[in-house]
Amino acid sequence: MFNRLQSLIRDYFGFSHKESRGFMVLIFLTLLCLLIPFVYRFVAIRKPADTSITDQRKLDSLVALMQAEEAKQPQFGNRRDKDKTTAERFSEPKLYNFDPNTVSVAGWQQLGVPKWMAERIEKYRRKGGQFRRKEDLLKIYDFPADLYDQLEPYITLKETPHSDRLNNDRFGASKPYPNEPYKANDRPAFSERPAYPERPTKLALQPFDINTADTSQLIALKGIGATLAGRIIKFRDGLGGFISTDQFREIYGLDSLALDELQKFGKIQSAVHKIPVNTATADQLDRHPFLSRRQAQIIVSYREQHGAYTSAESLKPIRILDAKTIEKIAPYLEF
Numbered sequence: 001m002f003n004r005l006q007s008l009i010r011d012y013f014g015f016s017h018k019e020s021r022g023f024m025v026l027i028f029l030t031l032l033c034l035l036i037p038f039v040y041r042f043v044a045i046r047k048p049a050d051t052s053i054t055d056q057r058k059l060d061s062l063v064a065l066m067q068a069e070e071a072k073q074p075q076f077g078n079r080r081d082k083d084k085t086t087a088e089r090f091s092e093p094k095l096y097n098f099d100p101n102t103v104s105v106a107g108w109q110q111l112g113v114p115k116w117m118a119e120r121i122e123k124y125r126r127k128g129g130q131f132r133r134k135e136d137l138l139k140i141y142d143f144p145a146d147l148y149d150q151l152e153p154y155i156t157l158k159e160t161p162h163s164d165r166l167n168n169d170r171f172g173a174s175k176p177y178p179n180e181p182y183k184a185n186d187r188p189a190f191s192e193r194p195a196y197p198e199r200p201t202k203l204a205l206q207p208f209d210i211n212t213a214d215t216s217q218l219i220a221l222k223g224i225g226a227t228l229a230g231r232i233i234k235f236r237d238g239l240g241g242f243i244s245t246d247q248f249r250e251i252y253g254l255d256s257l258a259l260d261e262l263q264k265f266g267k268i269q270s271a272v273h274k275i276p277v278n279t280a281t282a283d284q285l286d287r288h289p290f291l292s293r294r295q296a297q298i299i300v301s302y303r304e305q306h307g308a309y310t311s312a313e314s315l316k317p318i319r320i321l322d323a324k325t326i327e328k329i330a331p332y333l334e335f
Contacts, residue, residue, distance in 0.1 A: 097156045100131040111151060117143065128227050129253050131157065136255045210266035211241040221265060223258035232262075238289050241272030243331050274334040278308040290329045295320055309335055 002024075010020040093112025100121070103111075108118030121140055131137060134155045138148055208217050218229035235251050236242060245263050248254060254262070275284060277299070285296035298320050303309060306317075312330035315321055 095151070095154050097154050099156055099158055100137055101125065101157070111154075112147065124253060127253060128225055130223075130255060132223075132255060132257050133157070139255055141252075205265055207265050207267045209269040210262070211236065211268060211270045211272065213266070218262075221258065221261040223255060223261060228253055228258065235289070238287065239272070240274065240288070240332050241270070242266075242268055243272055244268070272332060274332055277333040277335060278303065288329065288332065290325060290332075295325075309333075311335055 006020045006024060009015060009023055010017065013020075013023070015023060094110050096111075098107060098111065105115070105118040105122050108121060109115055113121075117140070124140060134152055134157065137143060137151075137155070138145065205220060213233075215226065215229040215233060218224050218232055219226060224232075231253060232251055239247070242248070245266065245268065248259055248262050248266070275288065277285075280300075282293075282296045282300045285291050285299055286293045291299075298318060299315070302318055309315060312326055312333070312335075314335075315326050315330075316323075
Protein backbone atom coordinates (compact mmCIF):
# COMPACT_ATOMS: atom_id res chain seq x y z
CA MET A 1 0.00 0.00 0.00
CA PHE A 2 2.79 2.40 0.97
CA ASN A 3 4.94 1.49 -2.04
CA ARG A 4 2.00 1.89 -4.40
CA LEU A 5 1.18 5.35 -3.01
CA GLN A 6 4.85 6.30 -3.25
CA SER A 7 5.03 5.24 -6.87
CA LEU A 8 1.91 7.25 -7.70
CA ILE A 9 3.44 10.36 -6.17
CA ARG A 10 6.76 9.79 -7.98
CA ASP A 11 5.03 9.34 -11.34
CA TYR A 12 2.67 12.30 -10.86
CA PHE A 13 5.20 14.86 -9.63
CA GLY A 14 8.27 13.43 -11.31
CA PHE A 15 10.09 12.94 -8.00
CA SER A 16 12.99 10.60 -7.41
CA HIS A 17 12.75 7.69 -4.98
CA LYS A 18 14.20 9.72 -2.07
CA GLU A 19 12.13 12.81 -2.87
CA SER A 20 8.88 10.84 -2.94
CA ARG A 21 9.73 9.21 0.40
CA GLY A 22 10.49 12.63 1.96
CA PHE A 23 7.22 13.98 0.56
CA MET A 24 5.33 11.11 2.23
CA VAL A 25 7.02 11.83 5.56
CA LEU A 26 6.09 15.52 5.25
CA ILE A 27 2.44 14.68 4.62
CA PHE A 28 2.42 12.36 7.64
CA LEU A 29 3.86 15.01 9.94
CA THR A 30 1.37 17.59 8.68
CA LEU A 31 -1.60 15.31 9.39
CA LEU A 32 -0.18 14.51 12.81
CA CYS A 33 0.06 18.20 13.73
CA LEU A 34 -3.54 18.74 12.65
CA LEU A 35 -4.81 15.78 14.69
CA ILE A 36 -2.90 16.53 17.91
CA PRO A 37 -5.39 19.17 19.26
CA PHE A 38 -8.37 16.86 18.67
CA VAL A 39 -6.61 13.92 20.29
CA TYR A 40 -5.52 16.08 23.25
CA ARG A 41 -9.13 17.00 24.03
CA PHE A 42 -10.07 13.37 24.54
CA VAL A 43 -6.85 12.27 26.22
CA ALA A 44 -6.21 15.18 28.60
CA ILE A 45 -7.83 14.88 32.04
CA ARG A 46 -9.62 18.03 33.17
CA LYS A 47 -9.06 18.77 36.79
CA PRO A 48 -11.34 21.23 38.67
CA ALA A 49 -9.77 24.53 39.67
CA ASP A 50 -8.43 24.27 43.18
CA THR A 51 -9.37 27.22 45.39
CA SER A 52 -6.71 28.04 47.87
CA ILE A 53 -7.42 28.23 51.57
CA THR A 54 -6.84 32.01 51.59
CA ASP A 55 -9.35 32.62 48.81
CA GLN A 56 -11.88 30.37 50.52
CA ARG A 57 -11.56 32.35 53.73
CA LYS A 58 -12.16 35.61 51.86
CA LEU A 59 -15.27 34.19 50.25
CA ASP A 60 -16.56 32.97 53.62
CA SER A 61 -16.02 36.42 55.17
CA LEU A 62 -17.88 38.15 52.31
CA VAL A 63 -20.80 35.74 52.65
CA ALA A 64 -20.90 36.38 56.40
CA LEU A 65 -20.97 40.16 55.82
CA MET A 66 -23.83 39.84 53.32
CA GLN A 67 -25.81 37.63 55.68
CA ALA A 68 -25.28 40.10 58.54
CA GLU A 69 -26.41 42.98 56.32
CA GLU A 70 -29.54 41.08 55.31
CA ALA A 71 -30.29 40.33 58.96
CA LYS A 72 -30.33 44.08 59.70
CA GLN A 73 -33.04 44.68 57.09
CA PRO A 74 -36.65 44.84 58.41
CA GLN A 75 -38.49 41.56 58.16
CA PHE A 76 -41.80 42.91 56.88
CA GLY A 77 -43.25 42.74 53.40
CA ASN A 78 -44.18 39.83 51.17
CA ARG A 79 -42.11 36.80 50.29
CA ARG A 80 -40.62 38.44 47.22
CA ASP A 81 -39.01 41.22 49.29
CA LYS A 82 -37.42 38.67 51.63
CA ASP A 83 -35.95 36.71 48.75
CA LYS A 84 -34.13 39.75 47.32
CA THR A 85 -30.37 39.94 47.68
CA THR A 86 -28.52 42.70 49.49
CA ALA A 87 -27.33 44.28 46.21
CA GLU A 88 -30.90 44.41 44.88
CA ARG A 89 -32.18 46.06 48.06
CA PHE A 90 -29.48 48.75 48.01
CA SER A 91 -30.29 49.57 44.35
CA GLU A 92 -34.00 50.09 45.06
CA PRO A 93 -35.24 53.72 45.25
CA LYS A 94 -35.90 55.13 48.72
CA LEU A 95 -38.88 57.49 48.70
CA TYR A 96 -39.10 60.42 51.10
CA ASN A 97 -40.68 63.87 51.20
CA PHE A 98 -38.64 66.28 49.06
CA ASP A 99 -38.74 69.72 47.51
CA PRO A 100 -37.89 69.58 43.77
CA ASN A 101 -36.46 73.12 44.00
CA THR A 102 -33.74 72.12 46.49
CA VAL A 103 -33.05 68.36 46.15
CA SER A 104 -29.57 67.52 44.85
CA VAL A 105 -28.57 65.23 41.97
CA ALA A 106 -27.70 62.48 44.44
CA GLY A 107 -31.08 62.95 46.10
CA TRP A 108 -32.86 62.54 42.76
CA GLN A 109 -30.96 59.32 42.16
CA GLN A 110 -31.94 58.05 45.60
CA LEU A 111 -35.57 58.67 44.63
CA GLY A 112 -35.15 56.45 41.57
CA VAL A 113 -34.55 59.18 38.97
CA PRO A 114 -31.78 58.31 36.43
CA LYS A 115 -28.57 60.30 36.71
CA TRP A 116 -28.94 61.91 33.26
CA MET A 117 -32.47 63.09 34.16
CA ALA A 118 -31.30 64.42 37.54
CA GLU A 119 -28.54 66.42 35.82
CA ARG A 120 -31.11 67.80 33.35
CA ILE A 121 -33.30 68.99 36.25
CA GLU A 122 -30.27 70.59 37.95
CA LYS A 123 -29.39 72.39 34.70
CA TYR A 124 -32.99 73.64 34.41
CA ARG A 125 -32.81 75.10 37.95
CA ARG A 126 -29.41 76.74 37.34
CA LYS A 127 -30.92 78.60 34.38
CA GLY A 128 -33.62 80.08 36.61
CA GLY A 129 -36.30 77.42 36.32
CA GLN A 130 -38.53 76.88 39.34
CA PHE A 131 -41.21 74.37 40.27
CA ARG A 132 -44.27 76.16 41.62
CA ARG A 133 -46.69 73.24 41.28
CA LYS A 134 -46.22 69.51 41.37
CA GLU A 135 -47.24 69.21 37.71
CA ASP A 136 -44.32 71.43 36.69
CA LEU A 137 -42.04 68.40 37.06
CA LEU A 138 -43.59 67.01 33.87
CA LYS A 139 -42.35 70.12 32.03
CA ILE A 140 -38.86 68.61 32.13
CA TYR A 141 -38.28 67.08 28.72
CA ASP A 142 -38.72 63.28 28.63
CA PHE A 143 -39.58 62.96 32.36
CA PRO A 144 -41.34 59.57 32.77
CA ALA A 145 -45.03 59.89 33.60
CA ASP A 146 -45.09 56.66 35.61
CA LEU A 147 -42.18 57.89 37.74
CA TYR A 148 -44.03 61.15 38.37
CA ASP A 149 -47.07 59.20 39.59
CA GLN A 150 -44.80 57.39 42.03
CA LEU A 151 -43.11 60.57 43.33
CA GLU A 152 -46.16 62.86 43.36
CA PRO A 153 -47.34 61.98 46.94
CA TYR A 154 -43.86 62.84 48.28
CA ILE A 155 -43.47 66.25 46.59
CA THR A 156 -43.64 69.10 49.12
CA LEU A 157 -43.38 72.64 47.77
CA LYS A 158 -42.48 75.43 50.20
CA GLU A 159 -44.61 78.55 50.09
CA THR A 160 -42.90 81.79 49.15
CA PRO A 161 -42.66 84.61 51.70
CA HIS A 162 -45.12 86.60 49.60
CA SER A 163 -47.77 83.90 49.86
CA ASP A 164 -47.12 83.56 53.62
CA ARG A 165 -47.77 87.26 54.09
CA LEU A 166 -50.99 87.02 52.15
CA ASN A 167 -52.16 84.07 54.21
CA ASN A 168 -51.35 85.90 57.45
CA ASP A 169 -53.27 88.93 56.34
CA ARG A 170 -56.18 86.82 55.18
CA PHE A 171 -56.62 84.78 58.35
CA GLY A 172 -55.59 87.51 60.81
CA ALA A 173 -52.38 85.87 61.95
CA SER A 174 -50.45 89.15 61.94
CA LYS A 175 -51.43 91.81 64.45
CA PRO A 176 -51.61 95.51 63.60
CA TYR A 177 -50.02 96.29 66.96
CA PRO A 178 -47.32 93.67 67.59
CA ASN A 179 -46.02 95.26 70.81
CA GLU A 180 -49.33 95.06 72.69
CA PRO A 181 -51.53 92.03 73.40
CA TYR A 182 -54.74 91.96 71.46
CA LYS A 183 -57.92 92.69 73.43
CA ALA A 184 -61.39 92.63 71.97
CA ASN A 185 -62.62 95.45 74.23
CA ASP A 186 -59.69 97.71 73.31
CA ARG A 187 -60.41 97.48 69.59
CA PRO A 188 -60.56 101.09 68.29
CA ALA A 189 -63.53 102.31 66.38
CA PHE A 190 -63.29 102.74 62.65
CA SER A 191 -63.00 106.51 62.94
CA GLU A 192 -60.29 106.24 65.61
CA ARG A 193 -58.00 103.92 63.68
CA PRO A 194 -54.73 105.50 62.51
CA ALA A 195 -54.68 106.44 58.89
CA TYR A 196 -52.16 104.53 56.81
CA PRO A 197 -50.75 106.01 53.62
CA GLU A 198 -52.37 104.60 50.54
CA ARG A 199 -50.18 102.37 48.43
CA PRO A 200 -49.79 103.32 44.80
CA THR A 201 -51.89 101.05 42.61
CA LYS A 202 -50.01 99.08 39.99
CA LEU A 203 -51.13 99.62 36.44
CA ALA A 204 -53.10 96.65 35.18
CA LEU A 205 -51.42 94.68 32.42
CA GLN A 206 -53.03 94.83 29.02
CA PRO A 207 -52.98 92.10 26.35
CA PHE A 208 -50.33 92.63 23.67
CA ASP A 209 -49.36 91.16 20.32
CA ILE A 210 -46.89 88.36 21.03
CA ASN A 211 -45.54 88.49 17.47
CA THR A 212 -44.35 92.10 17.86
CA ALA A 213 -43.68 92.26 21.63
CA ASP A 214 -40.26 93.07 23.05
CA THR A 215 -38.53 91.75 26.15
CA SER A 216 -39.80 94.58 28.41
CA GLN A 217 -43.41 93.53 27.83
CA LEU A 218 -42.57 89.90 28.58
CA ILE A 219 -40.60 90.70 31.75
CA ALA A 220 -43.69 92.45 33.15
CA LEU A 221 -45.42 89.06 33.32
CA LYS A 222 -45.18 86.88 36.41
CA GLY A 223 -42.59 84.10 36.27
CA ILE A 224 -40.72 85.55 33.27
CA GLY A 225 -37.29 87.08 33.74
CA ALA A 226 -34.78 88.56 31.33
CA THR A 227 -33.32 85.15 30.35
CA LEU A 228 -36.68 83.55 29.68
CA ALA A 229 -37.94 86.63 27.82
CA GLY A 230 -34.94 86.49 25.50
CA ARG A 231 -35.54 82.79 24.92
CA ILE A 232 -39.19 83.47 23.96
CA ILE A 233 -38.17 86.18 21.49
CA LYS A 234 -35.48 83.94 19.97
CA PHE A 235 -37.93 81.04 19.54
CA ARG A 236 -40.55 83.38 18.00
CA ASP A 237 -38.10 84.89 15.53
CA GLY A 238 -36.88 81.43 14.54
CA LEU A 239 -40.43 80.35 13.79
CA GLY A 240 -41.34 83.55 12.02
CA GLY A 241 -44.11 84.23 14.51
CA PHE A 242 -46.64 82.25 16.53
CA ILE A 243 -49.77 80.91 14.86
CA SER A 244 -51.26 79.35 18.01
CA THR A 245 -50.89 79.80 21.76
CA ASP A 246 -50.29 76.05 22.01
CA GLN A 247 -46.82 76.69 20.59
CA PHE A 248 -45.89 78.38 23.88
CA ARG A 249 -45.56 74.91 25.41
CA GLU A 250 -42.60 74.14 23.13
CA ILE A 251 -40.48 76.91 24.71
CA TYR A 252 -37.84 75.36 26.96
CA GLY A 253 -37.96 76.39 30.63
CA LEU A 254 -41.52 77.77 30.61
CA ASP A 255 -43.23 76.60 33.83
CA SER A 256 -46.96 76.60 34.57
CA LEU A 257 -47.08 80.13 36.03
CA ALA A 258 -45.23 81.72 33.11
CA LEU A 259 -47.27 79.68 30.62
CA ASP A 260 -50.57 80.85 32.15
CA GLU A 261 -49.42 84.47 32.08
CA LEU A 262 -48.23 84.22 28.49
CA GLN A 263 -51.46 82.60 27.31
CA LYS A 264 -53.49 85.23 29.17
CA PHE A 265 -51.76 88.36 27.86
CA GLY A 266 -49.90 87.19 24.74
CA LYS A 267 -52.34 87.49 21.84
CA ILE A 268 -51.75 86.63 18.20
CA GLN A 269 -52.74 89.76 16.31
CA SER A 270 -50.32 89.85 13.36
CA ALA A 271 -49.42 87.45 10.57
CA VAL A 272 -46.33 85.28 10.58
CA HIS A 273 -43.33 85.62 8.29
CA LYS A 274 -43.47 82.98 5.53
CA ILE A 275 -40.64 81.35 3.59
CA PRO A 276 -41.01 81.21 -0.22
CA VAL A 277 -40.55 77.45 -0.57
CA ASN A 278 -40.14 77.57 -4.36
CA THR A 279 -37.19 79.99 -4.25
CA ALA A 280 -35.68 79.40 -0.81
CA THR A 281 -32.29 77.73 -0.46
CA ALA A 282 -31.52 74.80 1.80
CA ASP A 283 -29.82 77.14 4.29
CA GLN A 284 -32.95 79.31 4.55
CA LEU A 285 -35.18 76.30 5.16
CA ASP A 286 -32.71 74.84 7.65
CA ARG A 287 -33.01 77.91 9.88
CA HIS A 288 -36.60 77.00 10.74
CA PRO A 289 -36.91 75.00 14.00
CA PHE A 290 -39.36 72.50 12.47
CA LEU A 291 -36.96 71.37 9.70
CA SER A 292 -33.63 69.58 9.91
CA ARG A 293 -30.69 70.11 7.57
CA ARG A 294 -31.38 66.87 5.68
CA GLN A 295 -35.08 67.67 5.28
CA ALA A 296 -34.25 71.12 3.90
CA GLN A 297 -31.83 69.67 1.34
CA ILE A 298 -34.33 67.04 0.18
CA ILE A 299 -37.10 69.66 -0.20
CA VAL A 300 -34.84 71.69 -2.51
CA SER A 301 -33.67 68.61 -4.45
CA TYR A 302 -37.23 67.36 -4.96
CA ARG A 303 -38.27 70.83 -6.19
CA GLU A 304 -35.44 70.90 -8.73
CA GLN A 305 -36.42 67.45 -10.06
CA HIS A 306 -40.24 67.71 -10.08
CA GLY A 307 -40.93 71.44 -10.36
CA ALA A 308 -42.42 74.05 -8.05
CA TYR A 309 -44.67 73.20 -5.10
CA THR A 310 -48.30 74.28 -5.41
CA SER A 311 -49.59 73.51 -1.90
CA ALA A 312 -48.84 71.56 1.25
CA GLU A 313 -50.24 68.47 -0.45
CA SER A 314 -47.36 68.52 -2.94
CA LEU A 315 -44.95 67.93 -0.03
CA LYS A 316 -46.48 64.56 0.90
CA PRO A 317 -44.51 62.51 -1.71
CA ILE A 318 -41.33 63.40 0.19
CA ARG A 319 -40.92 60.37 2.43
CA ILE A 320 -38.68 62.07 4.96
CA LEU A 321 -41.52 64.48 5.84
CA ASP A 322 -44.26 62.84 7.90
CA ALA A 323 -47.79 64.20 8.14
CA LYS A 324 -47.17 65.88 11.50
CA THR A 325 -44.12 67.78 10.21
CA ILE A 326 -46.00 68.95 7.11
CA GLU A 327 -48.90 70.14 9.28
CA LYS A 328 -46.56 72.15 11.51
CA ILE A 329 -44.45 73.71 8.73
CA ALA A 330 -47.23 74.42 6.19
CA PRO A 331 -48.41 77.75 7.75
CA TYR A 332 -44.85 79.08 7.42
CA LEU A 333 -44.41 78.26 3.73
CA GLU A 334 -45.43 80.50 0.83
CA PHE A 335 -46.37 78.58 -2.33
